[in-house]
Amino acid sequence: MTKTNSKDAVSEAKERVLLGLNPRQVEAATHVEGPLLILAGAGSGKTTVLTRRVAYIIASGWEPWSILAITFTNKAANELKTRIAALLGEQGEGVWAMTFHSFCARVLRAEFPGIGRSGRFSIADDSDQLKVMKACLKELNLSEKQYPPRGILHAISNAKDELMGPDEYAARASTFYETKVAQAYSLYKRKLLEMDALDFDDLLMETVLLFRGNPRILQKYQERFQHILVDEYQDTNRAQYELTKLLAASHRRIAVVGDDDQSIYTFRGADIRNILDFERDYPECKVVKLEQNYRSTQVILDGAFNVVKHNLERKDKRLWTSKKGGLPITVYAGQSAEDEARFVVSEIERLVGEGLPLSSCAILYRTHAQSRSFEEAFINAGVPYTVLAGFRFYERKHIRDAVSYLRLLAYPKDRLSLERVANEPPRGLGPAAIEKIVRYAQEQDVGLVDAMCSAESIKGLTRPQKKGALELGTALMEMRRAASSLPLGQLLHDTLEKTGYLEALRNEGTSESQSRLEDLSELMGSLRQYDEMENPLYSFLENCSLASDQDSYDEKKESCVMGTLHSAKGLEFEAVFLVGLEEGLLPHSRALLDERQLEEERRLMYVGMTRAKLRLYLTFAFARNGYLGPTRTRVSRFISEIPRELLEVRTWED
DNA sequence: GTTCCAATAGTTTTT
DNA sequence: CTATTGGAAC
Numbered sequence A: 001m002t003k004t005n006s007k008d009a010v011s012e013a014k015e016r017v018l019l020g021l022n023p024r025q026v027e028a029a030t031h032v033e034g035p036l037l038i039l040a041g042a043g044s045g046k047t048t049v050l051t052r053r054v055a056y057i058i059a060s061g062w063e064p065w066s067i068l069a070i071t072f073t074n075k076a077a078n079e080l081k082t083r084i085a086a087l088l089g090e091q092g093e094g095v096w097a098m099t100f101h102s103f104c105a106r107v108l109r110a111e112f113p114g115i116g117r118s119g120r121f122s123i124a125d126d127s128d129q130l131k132v133m134k135a136c137l138k139e140l141n142l143s144e145k146q147y148p149p150r151g152i153l154h155a156i157s158n159a160k161d162e163l164m165g166p167d168e169y170a171a172r173a174s175t176f177y178e179t180k181v182a183q184a185y186s187l188y189k190r191k192l193l194e195m196d197a198l199d200f201d202d203l204l205m206e207t208v209l210l211f212r213g214n215p216r217i218l219q220k221y222q223e224r225f226q227h228i229l230v231d232e233y234q235d236t237n238r239a240q241y242e243l244t245k246l247l248a249a250s251h252r253r254i255a256v257v258g259d260d261d262q263s264i265y266t267f268r269g270a271d272i273r274n275i276l277d278f279e280r281d282y283p284e285c286k287v288v289k290l291e292q293n294y295r296s297t298q299v300i301l302d303g304a305f306n307v308v309k310h311n312l313e314r315k316d317k318r319l320w321t322s323k324k325g326g327l328p329i330t331v332y333a334g335q336s337a338e339d340e341a342r343f344v345v346s347e348i349e350r351l352v353g354e355g356l357p358l359s360s361c362a363i364l365y366r367t368h369a370q371s372r373s374f375e376e377a378f379i380n381a382g383v384p385y386t387v388l389a390g391f392r393f394y395e396r397k398h399i400r401d402a403v404s405y406l407r408l409l410a411y412p413k414d415r416l417s418l419e420r421v422a423n424e425p426p427r428g429l430g431p432a433a434i435e436k437i438v439r440y441a442q443e444q445d446v447g448l449v450d451a452m453c454s455a456e457s458i459k460g461l462t463r464p465q466k467k468g469a470l471e472l473g474t475a476l477m478e479m480r481r482a483a484s485s486l487p488l489g490q491l492l493h494d495t496l497e498k499t500g501y502l503e504a505l506r507n508e509g510t511s512e513s514q515s516r517l518e519d520l521s522e523l524m525g526s527l528r529q530y531d532e533m534e535n536p537l538y539s540f541l542e543n544c545s546l547a548s549d550q551d552s553y554d555e556k557k558e559s560c561v562m563g564t565l566h567s568a569k570g571l572e573f574e575a576v577f578l579v580g581l582e583e584g585l586l587p588h589s590r591a592l593l594d595e596r597q598l599e600e601e602r603r604l605m606y607v608g609m610t611r612a613k614l615r616l617y618l619t620f621a622f623a624r625n626g627y628l629g630p631t632r633t634r635v636s637r638f639i640s641e642i643p644r645e646l647l648e649v650r651t652w653e654d
Numbered sequence B: 001g002t003t004c005c006a007a008t009a010g011t012t013t014t015t
Numbered sequence C: 001c002t003a004t005t006g007g008a009a010c
Helices: A007-017 A023-030 A046-059 A074-092 A100-115 A126-139 A149-161 A166-172 A176-194 A200-213 A215-224 A238-248 A273-281 A298-308 A337-353 A368-381 A397-410 A415-421 A431-444 A448-453 A463-485 A488-498 A501-508 A511-530 A536-546 A595-609
Strands: A036-040 A067-071 A096-099 A122-124 A197-199 A227-230 A254-258 A286-290 A329-334 A361-365 A385-387 A560-564 A573-578 A612-621 A623-625 A630-632 A647-651
Touching: A007 A046, A023 A046, A023 A286, A036 A046, A036 A273, A046 A067, A046 A074, A046 A227, A046 A254, A067 A074, A067 A100, A074 A096, A096 A100, A100 A200, A100 A215, A100 A238, A100 A536, A122 A126, A122 A200, A122 A536, A126 A149, A126 A176, A126 A197, A126 A415, A149 A176, A149 A200, A149 A238, A166 A176, A176 A197, A197 A200, A200 A215, A200 A238, A215 A238, A227 A238, A238 A254, A238 A273, A254 A273, A298 A329, A298 A595, A298 A612, A329 A337, A337 A361, A337 A368, A337 A573, A337 A612, A361 A368, A368 A385, A368 A560, A397 A415, A397 A448, A397 A463, A397 A488, A397 A501, A397 A511, A397 A536, A415 A431, A431 A448, A431 A463, A448 A463, A463 A488, A488 A501, A488 A511, A488 A536, A501 A511, A511 A536, A573 A595
Parallel strands: A036 A254, A036 A286, A067 A096, A067 A227, A122 A197, A227 A254, A329 A612, A329 A647, A361 A560, A361 A573, A385 A560, A573 A612
Antiparallel strands: A623 A630
């Protein structure tokens, strides 16, 4: 430690860091030695505590870079970074605040080369996974009807969450179906390896395996990170749990923050045992409960509590606030989805008229599909809105095409990107031709771009195919050479120009293609931020794989926010509209049969309600258009769990 | 083998 | 309502 501060200066710094915290929060921020479990209710100042804790650790003389703060979303990580910077200035620089997945990717890229594996793997997203799995099923002669690819992927994902490899899975398979899954798992893994790709679950699992199998590497990270902080601990799965356990094993300075009532990711393997086992794994751990809420009115908290208390599997606790009373919770019964949307939008306009900023209003729903009627109502009313992770920017076809072109420059074996891009624009390179190129590349042990450059010597390609492949290959080769000397935006532009992608889009001449071109220039412009980084191309691609759209959500923008209940976690608004509160939507129809899933739906409701600071609206429609005709609906059971005296009921007839 | 068009089936939540 | 699949024409 290089600090030469006197004792007084240190304690003064510590005091300043704790300014304005309540006694429980102080406990959580200052318990620096030894494990700590913080049970932080909604709106209890969790991020504040995390930030102050980091500051306190630094004020105690630790170096910033000895702190690792792990979150679930990039948004949460960025928020943490911003708040640390605001509190500490450059003193806080060097703290690692990132998601589980980016941490793992970073470790693997750094350590894989040392153990003879590629550190330049690409990261496979959902649609990549689906494609690979379909190819696997085809190869195994399994029909997609009997073996739905998504279902198989889900099973594999579960296995990986539990750190189970294909062999172990096969050994445990008891049903016929499971033996088939095991075969698919094994082949799927081989295929990913072949194209040097890892999926999201692999990132976690491979990191745990790396640490387990290489004690010296693990030791390096243990020594580097003397303090581990984990946010949203209730949402960790077994692999994530194991990872943090390994990292903290030598020094046991690990602090986790969680709230069992806000556990809404069990479908992704989140395991509530991780909170319970924490006290077992670290018997000396200190437990701090944060129950004072700084966000909502008492009425909103009472409403939310009365819903969530119906769950049997929960730790007993109850939030309280010094803000007594509050406006009643408004329940609106609409006659149709359109009527519901009309009400919500006109109510928002009324609130804005009273001086509430538009950006502090939010509409939350259970499924993405529900956004439609609200978007229409907003457009009709001329009110600006932002959809959280709706149709993700990065999931739009042309954006993915563009990214795939860049991926081909960076990842020589990225077969999926080639498949995306080879015939976009049409070059006569269909699946069969691609197969030949890939095989050639494998046989010659060269990258796909190099293979295309020697298209002349690939057997079985027709003349025009050779020409197409050669053109594409040389264009990409040229861009790859130029990659390090061009700004990233320019690189993308030139790549799309040379490969004829932009030209094809321009020639289309529809309004659709026009807006696509605009999207692409937006993308090119946004790439500027990467130019200062060490390796712009790789940094961008990494971000692209690991980032979602809500990460870039800008709360200052003057527009109403809407999104799924899941995407709303960690956010807060003056006015919240929980919409579509009907049996089958919330709780979702897929959850009705299973008590545990039903409890998760209830927690979703709880998370939604506790986003509201001042006003809470619960709305539903008596009839809703399904994909075939209008259907009558039933009001969500969760509404009836709220005491009548907290509610003010309105209908379309009022 | 590729391209294009029509029918068809499928819609939870996310890093 | 819309992404995807399967079939028929080039």
